Amino acid sequence: MNPEPPVTSDASKVVTPESLRQKYESGATVDELVAASGLSYGTVLNRLHEAGTEMRTSWQTRRMRQDPQARQRLAAHLRALYEQRGATLTELATAGAGTRRAARRLLIEAGGAVRTPQQTLRIRAAARAAERHKLALTLRARYEAGTTVPELAEDCNYSMATVYRLLHQARTPMRPQHNHGPARDMRKRP
Template identity: 80%
Template sequence: MTPHPPATSDASKAVTPQSLRRQYESGATVEELVTASGLSYGTVLNRLHDAGTTMRTSWQTRQMRQNPQARRRLAARLRTLYEQHGATLTELATAAGETRRGARRLLIEAGGTVRTTQQTQRMRAAARAAERHKLALSLRARYEADATVPELAREHSYSVATVYQLLHQAGTPMRPQHHHRPARDMGRRP
């Protein structure tokens, strides 16, 4: 079973090269843009290039971040990732190019409250459940528009059993199954 449905091309097109450039020029790193946008590293680089962005070295980024305003922007960005997207301190550290301790310090500077591991796990489980429910409802809509269960399974790279489970979860009224007899038995009565 695939944990998440594949990203649609519409979602990736919503992140424009110009918006990536504005974020990068305000102090975001390529890694932060990857984390925030959900795009691949290469796609982010290509879109920054398409927007005519002048790229920084890691040294220039560090110098920029020593600027108090840039540090506040970074801290606010990390808080958003942490609170709205459920990122862990390790993920924040990666996004900020910091240690876990440095990411934690920035999060607290931005007014964030550090979660326990259990709180993070519950938050992520709730997000997965919401995503699964959303998928179940979209499968139901396609099924009610006359798609078959095997077609839905192929489209989403799920097993037929998983599609049935998701349809059941969405409360889908199932169509009756057709039982076909062999052609030679069609004319006979028992």
């Protein structure tokens, strides 16, 4: 004789992993989800993991509850870093999201679009080129004001060749070359 199958509660069928995830991400704890759903602690955890939920620590939950707008502010801050400074998801994780996955989720919640790595590289290359152009213009202004190339190289901690290259990129009209060594006394010839 076969034993009767266990009776399953209808509550376990109604509570979806996505609904648990939404409640959890809005600030509910696992214990509160267990009490509200009638599911066991392990089942709630399994369904949260199944939905791809990023779990928080107790201190993160307390911080979220103290300031319910904290998640939205963090998401907006991370989006600004991502879009204006070309930060990567790894840098966003370090800036407060915790993990790359959480950073991605917060970025999307704030209305941002995730870039490909190639797009990030292009943004960063453009930013470096803009900084280099700005430096070249600064060097040009100082050179035209009378500062010598060796002085510019020493101040900027660049080689003289790099300073010359930056000056040429800024289309600087160059002064005639001078001997930068010690002055020679032309009267004394050996």
